[in-house]
Amino acid sequence: MCKKIGIIGCGAVTQNNYVYAFQRLRHVKVGYVSDIDKKNAIKVKNIFNCEISNYPDLFKNSEYAIIATPPGTHFDLIKEGLNYNCKIICEKPFLTKYEEAIEIIKVATALNKKIFVAHFRRLYPSVELIKKLIEMQIFGKILAIEISEGGVFKWATKSGYENTNIFGGVLYDTGSHAIDMALYVTGLDRSKIDISIINVYKDKKEPSHEIKANFIISTKVGEYKFRIDLSRKQILSNQIKIKLQNATLVLKTEMSNQISIFSSNKNISLFAERSYKNILDCFTHQYHKILVQNDHLIFEAERFLNLTSILEKISKYECNL
């Protein structure tokens, strides 16, 4: 039987990624779409041959409601969606305030309902491989993490929110992906953590297009230094370095099935068995796992609380501009 899906937000992500994914997934049918921009809604409606709906009806009639709107709108939409029977999948980044994320998860738990967050980079073959290596603990304890992701911004959003919305900057856009990759592979998405910001540089007030940040994450087993460098203006190395006691593991921030391991005298590369034909196939696989295989543990909202907290702290940090 087909699962009926509703999509709120018919902008660039939906038109590029969701259209590709849901045209390929079996046993899943997009039944309803919604957008404040009617042109976008009609465009997507015509592709899926479905209905344009208001939010309440979309939540009421869908088995899964996907929220693919700008991040500042996620809280209100998820809150409303929890009044209905549908399961909710929120496009990344989850929420912009840690307190709101806690509140939403509490409400969902009380109602015995599930919220998932779409972070498809968790399925990159390189991410899965490096996570397994770290879990094996053969390279010793984690000491520090360096994240560097940047390139000239070429993604033309339909709403232009990257220049107007305070959550439209590089931090919530690229940063949420890259920081999540680091938290996920190191298991820091599941630990209880404290975050101490050391310093933050931004090119301008949010939405900023360049950010450098240094902070420390403390758990009950140790402290981890984080260094983040994000840019929409220039190319950066686009890699994540996990520094361990006996080696440094490096993965690309773009999709890859390859990682590098640097020790004091050797540099070797390892390859994951899995590989995707293109990035949209990886995106589609995420929805195959959540919707078709019910294999959604790694996408449950609780796993994104630490990320929400880090993003909020960096975003609100008052730095000299």
Added chain:
Amino acid sequence: MKNILIIGAASYVAKEFIKANQNKYNLFGKINNVGALVLNEYKIKVFKTFNELTEIDFDIIINFAYPSGDPIDLHKKNIEIFADIKRQSTDCKVIHISSLAVFGMKLEKDIKPEQVKNRFDYPYVRGKIEMENLLIDAKIKELHIVRLGNVWGPGSEFWTYTLAKKILFNEPVLINSLSGFSNVTYIENIISYIDFLISFEYKPRIYYHHLSEFSYIKWEYWVQNLCNLFNTTPNMIDYTPYYASTILDDLKLICSKISPKYIFKNLLNERFVWVTKTFIRKAIPEIFYNKSIDNNFFPKYNHELIDDNFFNVLTCEREFKSVIDERWANLFTLDEVNKKTAAWLKQVGF
């Protein structure tokens, strides 16, 4: 101060030019929809349309723009860029930034500082040649066509960044016993040369410049330098990159493996002569791709496709020698280039 209009102002070389000359000239930039973000910290007036520019008399127009995206729109996009230049260039000097690629990816055509006839080739090459010819035919009073070598140095995504990344991830970067001429030009030398062309008085006519001050250096040198920096060794392979010399080579390749639908699609969209394996690879379903790997149709390097054009350039046996105004001198020596490049790589997280 001279009024300079920069078309394609958000592109890499243009941005470096703006950064270096923002206080020296009155800069105006024509960009596409998302380019403004890249330039917002520099002293340049940015426009998406020309309506606001009609009352400004420009002394110089520099074109960095070239058609990218779907090859089927290549001609249309070139005409749009050309119209932008033509509209403003009534009586001013035009500097058009082109590429050594007009002589073919392997530089297999005669390398001469003169007009190159339009021909079927890779979309990028075709686009570059067509734009040169549009400008030549437009009878612009003073036109400088600057064909750049392979751009190296801080911010060079295509060569410096790509090579650094490949080396760090132990991907193949050199072919055994076949290291070609790098035909490199350093980014800050390019900016200096453009600035020289702006400030120097020339008689009205067409000038061709070939800028490739480190053309004689082999790729092996740059690769080894990066390897030393990362304390690693280069991954060298035995491989013959695919390069079709005639239309028949391509047709044989397509027809032997791909369905009529894809033959049609390739002929229509991509080119008339060239079809890369990469393009075909994208078009075939995974199941057939895996079978083709088993059949050794595609070389098997951990399921990553070898980039034929990358190796075609790295094994280029022809040197793209500089043909420049001899009154200009290199600002940056090889030592300085290496130091600056190493510093940049460190700064961006390598």
